Structure formats: structure tokens, C-alpha cells
Amino acid sequence: MDTLAQRETWLAAIAGAHDAAQLAAVETHLFGPKGVVLELVRSVTSLPKEQRPAFGKAANAVKQEVEAALAAQREAFAQQALARELGAADFDPTEPGPRRARGALHPITIVQNELVDLFTSLGFQWQDGPEVESEYFNFDALNIPADHPARESQDTFWLEPHAGLGKNLLRTHTSPVQVRTLQRAVAQGFEPPLKVIVPGRCFRSETVDKSHEHTFYQMEGLVVDRVRGEHGVSTANLIHTMKTCLRVILERDVQVRLRPGFFPFVEPGFELDVNCPFCKGQGCSVCKQSGWIEILPCGMVHPNVLQKGGLDPEQFTGFAFGMGLQRVVMLRYGIDDIRQFMGGDLRFLQQFPEVAR
Numbered sequence: 444m445d446t447l448a449q450r451e452t453w454l455a456a457i458a459g460a461h462d463a464a465q466l467a468a469v470e471t472h473l474f475g476p477k478g479v480v481l482e483l484v485r486s487v488t489s490l491p492k493e494q495r496p497a498f499g500k501a502a503n504a505v506k507q508e509v510e511a512a513l514a515a516q517r518e519a520f521a522q523q524a525l526a527r528e529l530g531a532a533d534f535d536p537t538e539p540g541p542r543r544a545r546g547a548l549h550p551i552t553i554v555q556n557e558l559v560d561l562f563t564s565l566g567f568q569w570q571d572g573p574e575v576e577s578e579y580f581n582f583d584a585l586n587i588p589a590d591h592p593a594r595e596s597q598d599t600f601w602l603e604p605h606a607g608l609g610k611n612l613l614r615t616h617t618s619p620v621q622v623r624t625l626q627r628a629v630a631q632g633f634e635p636p637l638k639v640i641v642p643g644r645c646f647r648s649e650t651v652d653k654s655h656e657h658t659f660y661q662m663e664g665l666v667v668d669r670v671r672g673e674h675g676v677s678t679a680n681l682i683h684t685m686k687t688c689l690r691v692i693l694e695r696d697v698q699v700r701l702r703p704g705f706f707p708f709v710e711p712g713f714e715l716d717v718n719c720p721f722c723k724g725q726g727c728s729v730c731k732q733s734g735w736i737e738i739l740p741c742g743m744v745h746p747n748v749l750q751k752g753g754l755d756p757e758q759f760t761g762f763a764f765g766m767g768l769q770r771v772v773m774l775r776y777g778i779d780d781i782r783q784f785m786g787g788d789l790r791f792l793q794q795f796p797e798v799a800r
């Protein structure tokens with residue numbers, strides 16, 4: 444076989460390609476599945492033994508030469524293409540490159556992350572609990588009597604009962620994790636103090652409007668410590684912790700006030716108000732002219748709850764709070780409609796800073 448003659452034809456075909464597409468076709472002809480160059484190299488096997496070394500050497504040299512020519516031509520076309528692009532009238536090398544669309548964190552996640560950072564820096568631990576909860580942990584263990592209105596079906600999403608499993612529901616608050624955490628801590632040989640936060644999703648069968656959602660986020664806090672001498676966990680500790688938390692999250696100094704609030708699982712129970720960050724207490728539409736915004740239900744852990752958790756209320760005291768995360772986010776960013784959070788409108792979500800964590 445006249446390898447030399449073929450070599451010239453192939454090199455000519457490569458040189459004769461007018462553009463990258465033609466060159467690609469030539470390449471398939473030469474090196475594709477039935478490529479002629481590869482066939483030439485393989486044809487060595489059909490020769491008498493003594494001719495093989497010389498032919499093999501020559502064929503390989505041709506193959507390498509053709510490959511090199513192809514590569515050079517390919518590179519030349521690429522350079523031409525680039526030059527064309529750079530020379531095009533509408534090419535502006537100072538323009539920023541295409542921006543990759545990046546996801547942004549949901550504002551609730553942003554605020555939750557900040558709160559978790561803050562509380563872990565204060566020595567709290569993150570605790571999880573189930574969204575499908577038992578009636579026992581959601582209500583009974585929290586000293587919420589059977590006839591309490593919160594149990595009525597208008598507030599609670601009850602689940603189909605399963606034989607032998609008792610009644611289950613979608614948790615209406617993160618408080619059930621209080622007793623779960625205490626029980627677990629006691630089972631593991633309780634070493635006070637216990638300081639946990641429980642960020643989580645809660646559900647209530649509410650009519651949805653500007654300030655009510657059926658699905659919402661809370662962050663429960665629980666601190667329990669042994670009474671030492673005269674001293675146990677006090678309301679002063681609670682207020683201090685809450686003030687620190689609100690100052691960080693609302694990014695300004697805050698004044699707080701406590702009003703009595705009724706929750707069966709705390710005694711005394713409080714509603715903690717913060718002076719309105721929008722009007723600085725002067726009175727505006729956000730605070731309904733009162734100068735104060737109700738933000739944080741909290742209180743001292745009820746002795747019955749400590750008992751359900753397995754602790755002696757004579758020896759241990761604690762405080763708990765249940766922050767409504769949407770509420771905090773609304774105050775922080777000045778959002779006035781809670782439905783925005785789960786409305787799925789990207790224009791709303793894209794307003795929040797991209798945060799890479």
C-alpha cells in the first residue's frame with residue numbers, strides 16, 4: 444500500500460477544510476469508527492512478518508503527522524473564531540461576564556441562622572423535635588388541660604388516629620420539645636445547666652390573613668438549672684437573655700416591658716413587648732399607636748412541666764420562651780403581610796441579601 448500517496452491526500456483534505464465543521468467531517472473520515480488512518484495502521488497485520496516492522500513504523504509516523512496537522516488546523520479555526528468575536532462591533536471587553544443566578548436564603552432562614560449563632564455563642568444547644576407530635580407532648584405534658592380551648596379542632600390539625608398509638612397532631616408550637624428534652628437529659632444523667640433552643644415549624648388551623656398563617660416558625664428556648672442556696676434561674680435572667688437577643692436581631696438597642704401572659708406551662712407567664720423600632724415608641728401604624736410591639740411570650744417553667752420532664756421542682760427552676768420567627772423577621776425588614784413568606788413570589792424573596800454560608 445502506498446502510504447506516502449495517501450498521506451498527501453489526507454494532509455490536503457485537512458488543509459482544504461474551510462471551517463471547523465468541514466474539519467470535523469475530515470476528522471471523522473480519518474479517525475472515526477471506520478477511519479482510514481486507523482485502518483492503515485491496522486493493516487499491518489495482513490502483511491508478511493518481515494515487512495511488518497518497517498510498514499508499522501511508516502504508518503505510525505503518518506498517523507502522527509496527520510494528527511498533528513489536524514490539531515494545528517483545529518487550533519487555527521478556534522483562533523479565527525475568537526478573533527472574529529473580539530473584532531465584532533458589539534463586543535465590549537469591559538462589560539462584566541454573564542452572572543450566574545444564585546439562590547438567596549429565605550428571610551426566615553437568615554434570621555433563624557443569626558439567632559442560632561447568637562444563642563450557641565451564649566452556650567445554648569440546638570435541639571430538634573418532631574413536627575408530627577403526640578397529644579401528650581403537645582398538650583398534656585405542658586400542663587394544658589383537656590378542656591383548654593387550644594385543643595379544639597379549630598386550632599389543631601389532628602391526624603387520623605392509628606390503633607394503639609394514641610392521638611397525633613401537627614405540633615401547634617415548639618414547646619413540646621421542652622419536656623422531650625428534659626426527659627432525655629434526665630435519662631442521660633442530668634448535668635445542669637440545660638440550655639437549648641428549638642427552631643422549628645409549627646402548624647395551626649388558622650384562617651390565613653395579613654398576620655396569621657397556618658404554617659409558621661417558632662424558636663423555643665429553655666433554660667433549666669439547679670437551685671443553689673437562695674438562687675435559681677430567675678426572671679431577671681430571662682429578661683436579660685431576651686434583651687440581648689432582640690438587640691442583636693433587630694440591630695438596635697431595645698427597651699422591653701413585661702406584661703402578664705397566660706400559658707399553662709409557665710408560671711408566671713409573660714408577654715414581652717419591645718418598644719416599636721419604627722417610631723421609637725412615638726406611636727405609628729405598625730405598633731397601632733401604642734409604641735409597643737408584642738413579640739415574645741415567655742415565663743418561668745411551671746413546676747408541673749419540670750415534673751413531667753423528670754425533675755424535682757424544689758431543686759430545679761427554669762425559664763422558657765417561644766419566639767415567633769415570622770414576627771421578628773417582619774419587624775426586622777419592615778414586612779407587613781405574613782403571607783409573603785410562603786407566597787412563593789420570587790420578587791419578594793429576591794430582595795433579601797444573598798448569603799453564602
Ligand code: PHE
Nearest residue numbers: 616618706740741763764765
Ligand atoms: N408555646 C407558646 C405559643 O406558641 C409560646 C410560649 C413558649 C410561651 C414558651 C411561654 C413559654 O403560644
